Amino acid sequence: MLYEQFFMLHRKLAVNAPVHTATEVTLEQIADTLYCTSRNAKLVLRKLEEKGWILWKAGRGRGNRSKLTFQADQAELLQEAAQQLAEKGEYKQAFELLRTYGQGIRTNDSYVEWMNGHFGFCKEMKEGEEEARDSLRLPVYRLIETLDPAECYYSFQAHMIQQIFDRLVVYDKAKDQYMPVIAHHWESSEDGTNWTFHLRKGILFHDGKELTAEDVKFTVERLGQDRRNAWIVRELHSVEAVSPREVRFILNKPNRIFIRFLSSICMSIVPKHLLIHDEEQFWRLPVGTGPFQVEEWTEERLTIHANAHYYQGRPHLDSIQIIMMPEDAEHCNVSWERLLQDSEQFGHGGDHHAVDIIESSEGCTTLITWNMKKQGPFQSVEFRRAFNLILNRSDMIRELGDNRLYPARGFIMDEQAPYRKDFHDPEFAKSLLRQSGYDGSPVIMGTLANHIKDAEWIQNQCASVGIPLMIREIRMDTMLHPDVVNSMDCILHGLVLPGEEVCIIENYEQEGSIVKEFMDSSLQDWVKECIDDALASERCEERLSILSNIEERLREEAHVSFLIHTRFFASLHPSYKGVVINNLGWLDFKQIWRA
Structure with a gap:
């Protein structure tokens, strides 16, 4: 990267020198600084000079040293390089560049300001698509180590899992009611040891296969196989797929709130037909029945897009990009809670100072x-x-x-x-x-x-x-x-x-x-x-x-x-609609849209 070669030379040869001040140097010093041969050093110098970043005057004759003049402002160039990396999705490399050659991310206010403009709502064109996507790009400061409900521990993992997978039921705390999701009806024995659930017809996994009771049985039995969340089924005696759309749970001891256990995110239903063949491969691009499906998952980002055939209604947003930032970047002011405020950056008119607090x-x-x-x-x-x-x-x-x-x-x-x-x-x-x-x-x-x-x-x-x-x-x-x-x-x-x-x-x-x-x-x-x-x-x-x-x-x-x-808390411009912070402290992606 030409930027980095400039920064290496600047740090070694002119860290305290003003811009446009010539520094005496030998070609050998240049080569040593760039860890290359003298021939390659000449090529780098030529490219830097073509960019207008330096002036290079080679010394002629014995005892005449060459002179190197830095024309470009190192701080401006550093921010430009970091922005280019971020625009390509290489956020970790951008912050590493700032740490290595700048004054550190905590004090780089202009870069943080730019980053806040880079994240948030955007219109995004994808190759082969006729219409721009309504996308939301959000930073997080930790790796998403797993999207496996059976291994989920942190609240943000749980939040992303419920975008991709569904449960039999969910608990609505405000109404104090259990709401049907995959199951549309259920009953239990008087002593709370026998629970039966009846499943909806036509619920499809993202690959098009219909969910059945066998998937529920597989999910729950897998959960008990030395998984992080096996505690939730420690008193489960057996689970039976009575028919393709009926599943029964038999418990060793009474559990009056077993239905509440089934509404836990770790009880999200996974596809037996995919996991049983190659579990490692499955979790590289997991498949569920939820409102969003996984498009890309790397160490840098997780991209999910709307499930157009979701049985509870398609999400309003087309895609969500979760950008994994370095943990030490959390000290700066780039956070999703502040990213939905400025309507001006999205080309909308109106009162730029109006802000709703949720x-x-x-x-x-x-x-x-x-x-x-x-x-x-x-x-x-x-x-x-x-x-x-x-x-x-x-x-x-x-x-x-x-x-x-x-x-x-x-x-x-x-x-x-x-x-x-x-x-x-x-x-x-x-x-x-x-x-x-x-x-x-x-x-x-x-x-x-x-x-x-x-x-x-x-x-x-x-x-x-x-x-x-x-x-x-x-x-x-x-x-x-x-x-x-x-x-x-x-x-x-x-x-x-x-x-x-x-x-x-x-x-x-x-x-x-x-x-x-x-x-x-x-x-x-x-x-x-x-x-x-x-x-x-x-x-x-x-x-x-x-x-x-x-x-x-x-x-x-x-x-x-x-x-x-x-x-x-989160601050947002009134043009954002359907914004709710859920009980895990994150935005409910499915309902968000812009007026």
């Missing part, structure tokens, strides 16, 4: 979970309680701002959250630290890039009482690796848990859940017993009461320190 009904709770499987001062309950009492969450909200709303006392933000008083007591915390026998050894806290500000704030509070807190920034794709998990004394993380029973249970049972993985075995066994008791209960109030006992024990024994409740 927010989610659910949110995210941040918390610190202690690693009870690792030795350290935090094995003492007095130490953990002291740590909790150090933190003034109201100050944290006021000082850090953004979408931090209320001090958290539990996993779910309830109606009392705005009025609940936060309790902190640094002096009592110091007394507890003395009781614990704390010797001043450092505590290692792991967290993701988007929680670094919170971690640094907590680090300062800890320093005030003599606890040295060491922060380790970890990546989303390595967060659950055993060597990473085992090296952390605690992890500061966020949980998106819609206030429903199954989501709470998932937090305690799912393979890889930090809350579960950091529990000792005796606590895990007690939690499982509580969950079984809750599932056997007929009344919702009784189930929630039993589940709240788990949270109460975790809080009282300070296995977790709840921090802040947040909520998801």
Whole structure:
């Protein structure tokens, strides 16, 4: 890349020199800088000169050195190069270029401004298509490691899975009703151990094959085969395809809310006829029955386009491009929440300052979970309680701002959250630290890039009482690796848990859940017993009461320190219609359109 060769020369030979100032240099120095031969160095210099980026005056005769003059502004050229890479979809390379040769992505305001214009709504022509697509291009700051419902863990993975796949039913929390999707009717035995579902006719996978009860049976049996989300079928005795459109589930124990289990995203139905032949190949371009189908999936991007034959109505948008940005680029201001504001960039008239604010009904709770499987001062309950009492969450909200709303006392933000008083007591915390026998050894806290500000704030509070807190920034794709998990004394993380029973249970049972993985075995066994008791209960109030006992024990024994409740917000121009933030904190793609 000619740009990069210019930047290599500039960094080596004229990093502090003004533009248009000649620098004495030998051809050998040029070749060494570009890691090439002298002959190739001459070719590069000629190309750079043709571009007007440099002037090269070769030295003649013994002792006469050559002179190199940089004509182009390095910062402008760097932005131009990064933009060209981004326009080709090579976003990671663009940010790598900025990191290597610029002042870093955090301070490159003009590039960030350009990126915000590059993302969002656009009209896109594809080769061979007569009409431009209505597309939405959005950045995310983590890899989509899987689109397999059986292996899904993070909320964004779950969000994308529900664009591609469907479930038997979905739960509408606002209406407190189960809504038919693939199944149009269902019934259960009085004791909650036998459940039968009747399937719609004519539901097609994206490859045109009709979904049947065999696909449901295959999906659920596959889920129980040592998958991350196998917890959800641990008490399933058998599943039977009674007919092509009738499927029956037999449970070992009563589960009064098994239908709610079936509405979980990990229960999304996958095609038996494709997966049974070559599972590895299938997940390179997965096929479902959902409103969008996968067009392209690489490390750089995921492109999905509208399923024109979707049985619940075609999406209004033609395609969605999810661009995987480097995680460390999250510190800049390129985010999907701000991308639907500026009508001017799309050529529309009207009031460019009119902005609608939408927010989610659910949110995210941040918390610190202690690693009870690792030795350290935090094995003492007095130490953990002291740590909790150090933190003034109201100050944290006021000082850090953004979408931090209320001090958290539990996993779910309830109606009392705005009025609940936060309790902190640094002096009592110091007394507890003395009781614990704390010797001043450092505590290692792991967290993701988007929680670094919170971690640094907590680090300062800890320093005030003599606890040295060491922060380790970890990546989303390595967060659950055993060597990473085992090296952390605690992890500061966020949980998106819609206030429903199954989501709470998932937090305690799912393979890889930090809350579960950091529990000792005796606590895990007690939690499982509580969950079984809750599932056997007929009344919702009784189930929630039993589940709240788990949270109460975790809080009282300070296995977790709840921090802040947040909520998801987005700003958009009024020309965008049908925009809703779902309970996973993301846009519901199917209903979006532009007036």
